[in-house]
Amino acid sequence: MKKKSITTNSGCPVNHYEDSQSVGPRGPLLLQDFFLHEKLAQFNRERIPERVVHAKGSGAFGKFVVTHDITQYTRAKLFSKVGNECKMLLRFSTVGGEKGSADTERDPRGFALKFYTEDGNWDCVGNNTPVFFIKDPKKFPDFIHTQKRHPKTNCKSPTMMWDYWSLNPESLHQVMILMSDRGTPYGHRFMNGYGSHTFSLVNANNERVWVKFHFKSDQGIKNFNDAKAEEMKGKDPDFAQRDLVEAIERGEYPRWNMKIQVMNDEQAKAFPWNPFDLTKVWPHSDFPLIDVGYFELNEIPENYFQDIEQSAFAPANLIDGIGFSPDKMLQGRILAYPDAHRYRIGANYEQLPVNRCPFAVKNYHRDGAMRMDGNGGGNPNYYPNSFDDLHEDEAYKGQPYELESNIAGYFDRNENDNDHYSQPKALYEKVMSDRDRENLVSNIVGAMSGISGPKKDEIILRQLCHWFRCSEKLGMGIARGLGVDMNKLMEFMPSHS
Numbered sequence: 001m002k003k004k005s006i007t008t009n010s011g012c013p014v015n016h017y018e019d020s021q022s023v024g025p026r027g028p029l030l031l032q033d034f035f036l037h038e039k040l041a042q043f044n045r046e047r048i049p050e051r052v053v054h055a056k057g058s059g060a061f062g063k064f065v066v067t068h069d070i071t072q073y074t075r076a077k078l079f080s081k082v083g084n085e086c087k088m089l090l091r092f093s094t095v096g097g098e099k100g101s102a103d104t105e106r107d108p109r110g111f112a113l114k115f116y117t118e119d120g121n122w123d124c125v126g127n128n129t130p131v132f133f134i135k136d137p138k139k140f141p142d143f144i145h146t147q148k149r150h151p152k153t154n155c156k157s158p159t160m161m162w163d164y165w166s167l168n169p170e171s172l173h174q175v176m177i178l179m180s181d182r183g184t185p186y187g188h189r190f191m192n193g194y195g196s197h198t199f200s201l202v203n204a205n206n207e208r209v210w211v212k213f214h215f216k217s218d219q220g221i222k223n224f225n226d227a228k229a230e231e232m233k234g235k236d237p238d239f240a241q242r243d244l245v246e247a248i249e250r251g252e253y254p255r256w257n258m259k260i261q262v263m264n265d266e267q268a269k270a271f272p273w274n275p276f277d278l279t280k281v282w283p284h285s286d287f288p289l290i291d292v293g294y295f296e297l298n299e300i301p302e303n304y305f306q307d308i309e310q311s312a313f314a315p316a317n318l319i320d321g322i323g324f325s326p327d328k329m330l331q332g333r334i335l336a337y338p339d340a341h342r343y344r345i346g347a348n349y350e351q352l353p354v355n356r357c358p359f360a361v362k363n364y365h366r367d368g369a370m371r372m373d374g375n376g377g378g379n380p381n382y383y384p385n386s387f388d389d390l391h392e393d394e395a396y397k398g399q400p401y402e403l404e405s406n407i408a409g410y411f412d413r414n415e416n417d418n419d420h421y422s423q424p425k426a427l428y429e430k431v432m433s434d435r436d437r438e439n440l441v442s443n444i445v446g447a448m449s450g451i452s453g454p455k456k457d458e459i460i461l462r463q464l465c466h467w468f469r470c471s472e473k474l475g476m477g478i479a480r481g482l483g484v485d486m487n488k489l490m491e492f493m494p495s496h497s
């Protein structure tokens with residue numbers, strides 16, 4: 001192989017890559033060795049801010065294939081024909097830990113999808129759980145603070161976590177899933193993904209239905225138990241990253257089946273809970289899963305930083321035929337993500353190859369740091385104008401829809417939305433196996449044992465009340481495991497119901 005010269009960033013061949021130019025062999029150094037400065041300056045700027053949440057992640061490119069006709073629900077071109085395919089990207093992540101944290105931490109897992117479609121990029125930025133801890137975006141920063149490090153000790157604090165959860169019982173459903181063995185998945189391949197929010201689908205006749213997206217792992221579900229997850233943290237903190245890369249390099253392309261649940265307006269009105277409440281699922285018996293297609297991951301990007309660290313997913317990125325819903329959490333996320341990307345990556349983050357729509361992007365946005373797409377060349381940079389043929393496209397016009405209320409205000413603790421217990425109860429009593437239930441109790445006992453400090457008893461008792469309201473058997477199991485004095489609990493309970 002013919003050797004090539006190392007060069008400076010400006011392309012000039014370098015003849016001293018490792019030794020600095022100096023006065024005599026022992027130094028000092030000369031300012032004119034600009035390549036020394038280039039090297040050190042480039043190094044100083046290697047880091048961009050890590051994601052404020054979901055900092056530790058792994059990702060791969062793949063292919064999505066439509067296998068079933070859902071044109072009765074959506075006019076999205078991607079779904080217009082069985083057999084349609086598109087390139088896609090999936091980034092998995094943990095939530096609370098930093099970029100170097102262990103992959104097997106007990107945490108929800110991010111499941112962020114980007115479909116490069118001819119209608120534009122569609123991002124479905126979900127988790128491996130169908131629900132979430134809170135139902136109003138205004139709570140998000142407070143909630144996340146409890147999952148990060150304590151402001152004084154700089155350590156993770158079970159006291160903060162359980163204090164917050166016990167004061168926000170709407171978290172119970174998600175906390176139960178988190179505390180089950182699904183809170184420590186065996187890497188990224190053996191877990192499901194969920195769009196989690198309710199979205200809408202609009203068909204060619206402008207008819208709208210509500211929809212939830214599910215991505216079922218073809219590999220099946222496999223989890224670590226608490227002890228094994230703990231052990232793996234020390235043995236291989238990058239277990240999930242390594243597992244994904246090695247599986248794809250072996251040609252074992254992991255696959256997920258995309259399914260949807262669909263609800264019409266009448267069903268939404270009759271639904272016993274708010275269908276736009278992110279702490280609730282739609283039971284499968286009433287809203288069966290409908291097959292749509294599958295995707296498989298078949299390519300680990302050549303460069304992690306370029307394509308995964310700089311990838312930017314946004315719930316705002318929907319395409320024609322897939323729309324928002326009134327879900328307050330979804331609404332809150334619409335502006336939050338592009339804002340985070342502008343801060344983390346820069347104003348032109350959507351021009352990076354991983355984020356760029358491979359089909360034409362045409363508008364009048366111009367300039368800004370690191371513009372690299374030709375910047376519109378000499379074309380007009382204003383609208384309307386007499387020179388180009390860009391226009392607002394009538395074909396993409398959506399149907400206006402009626403809102404349920406015309407009263408604007410703060411509707412805190414939405415009336416009729418305070419049933420925090422029946423769905424976790426169903427999960428515990430009807431869905432989980434005996435082994436799941438045993439592990440759930442021991443995982444909760446292990447996690448709650450970390451609560452400490454002057455408010456320890458109060459926090460434990462308050463959270464126990466929630467477990468009891470969900471299921472007496474569950475509450476008893478946890479109380480016993482924690483060695484709680486039942487008389488104290490009895491005294492505490494009435495004042496906290």
Ligand code: NDP
Nearest residue numbers: 130177180182192281282283284285423424426427431436
């Ligand atoms: P179903 O029995 O029809 O569905 C139960 C679902 O629970 C399945 O999707 C299954 O996923 C999932 N599941 C199994 N074990 C666990 C676990 N340890 N943690 C989390 N999920 C698990 O019942 P319903 O649809 O009536 O729902 C009952 C309860 O199941 C809900 O209250 C909710 O807690 C949970 N659930 C429901 C989902 C839904 O969309 N309806 C989705 C996920 C959970 P899998 O197929 O992968 O085994």
Ligand code: HEM
Nearest residue numbers: 051054091110111112126127132137140196332333336340
């Ligand atoms: C990442 C905010 C709720 C899933 C992020 C990031 C922010 C954020 C700022 C970092 C983005 C970046 O720097 O690239 C919020 C806010 C929420 C919220 C304000 C509530 C209002 C949720 C929910 C889910 C979710 C409910 C899942 C159902 C994710 C995922 C990522 C992420 C998967 C990582 C995306 C990636 O891989 O790059 N969130 N989030 N978030 N969030 Fe949220």
